[in-house]
Amino acid sequence: MKNLVFVLLVLFTYAASAQKADQIRFIEVRGSAETEIEPDQMMLYITIQEYWEEEFEKKKEPKDYRTKVPLAKIEDAVIKNLGKAGIDKEDVRVGSIGNYWREQGKEFLFSKQLQVKLTDFAKVNQLTALLDAKGIRSMNIGGFSHSDIETIRKKIKSDALKNAREKAGWMLESLNEELGEVLSVSEINDGYHVPFKMESRMFAADAANESIDQVQKIIVSYQVDVRFRIK
Numbered sequence: 001m002k003n004l005v006f007v008l009l010v011l012f013t014y015a016a017s018a019q020k021a022d023q024i025r026f027i028e029v030r031g032s033a034e035t036e037i038e039p040d041q042m043m044l045y046i047t048i049q050e051y052w053e054e055e056f057e058k059k060k061e062p063k064d065y066r067t068k069v070p071l072a073k074i075e076d077a078v079i080k081n082l083g084k085a086g087i088d089k090e091d092v093r094v095g096s097i098g099n100y101w102r103e104q105g106k107e108f109l110f111s112k113q114l115q116v117k118l119t120d121f122a123k124v125n126q127l128t129a130l131l132d133a134k135g136i137r138s139m140n141i142g143g144f145s146h147s148d149i150e151t152i153r154k155k156i157k158s159d160a161l162k163n164a165r166e167k168a169g170w171m172l173e174s175l176n177e178e179l180g181e182v183l184s185v186s187e188i189n190d191g192y193h194v195p196f197k198m199e200s201r202m203f204a205a206d207a208a209n210e211s212i213d214q215v216q217k218i219i220v221s222y223q224v225d226v227r228f229r230i231k
Contacts, residue, residue: 025230026183027172031164033156034221039144042118044127045095048074049111049137056134071110074135081130082116091117111137119147121215146218153190156222161185164226172230180229188223 051074052065082092095113118124124141131139146152169179 024183026227027168027179027230028225028227029164029168029171030188030223030225031160031162031167032221032223033159033163034219035152035156036217036219037146037152039215039218040119040147041145042121042124043142043145044116044118044124045138045140045142046078046114046116046131047111047137047140048078048114048135049099050074050109051134068107068109069135071112075112075114077132077135078114081132082127084130085123085126086120087116087118087123115142144215144218149218149220152220153222156220157190157224160222160224161226164224165228168226168228178231180231183227183229185227186225188225190222 053067
């Protein structure tokens with residue numbers, strides 16, 4: 001009997017609390033904020049691959065290929081030329097190594113992807129003149145970023161929340177009501193649009209004709225639903 005009374009008391013308390021919650025008057029609005037920033041960092045992917053010296057000799061057929069240029073030699077030359085362009089070795093990382101196929105009847109050729117962080121975009125065009133196309137399979141602009149992107153994203157989130165409060169405030173003011181405390185906050189999106197060049201893939205053979213003078217801006221946006229109590 002005591003247990004039954006306890007259960008009924010708990011259910012009554014819960015029902016009373018739910019009813020009280022239903023009686024709370026509130027307004028829910030969506031706040032948003034957005035900004036555009038100029039990127040100051042770029043990631044350049046350079047894929048190097050072993051090759052045969054005879055490939056670049058006249059009147060040589062694939063059956064004549066004998067002298068393979070090792071990956072280490074190609075990488076050393078690339079790192080050296082990156083240094084000539086003013087790029088520190090600390091800004092170069094290995095993204096991947098290996099290969100996914102082998103030409104039938106031929107020896108396996110290893111490849112490696114180097115990830116190069118640039119803060120001076122003009123160096124891309126400089127690199128195309130320095131790098132030896134023989135050992136480079138492709139160059140790829142992986143994307144752009146900003147050195148202070150996290151601070152910018154926090155500010156946009158704060159601006160979106162302020163936008164929600166301002167919106168709720170003038171809406172209630174027009175109804176002669178007062179804005180109360182925040183009841184809930186729900187994130188809708190954390191938009192972060194990283195621009196890419198219109199033609200981002202640069203094969204070594206065409207690299208000299210590429211330019212990245214036109215770079216899109218990074219768009220950082222944020223939306224949030226905020227519920228406020230009406231006093």
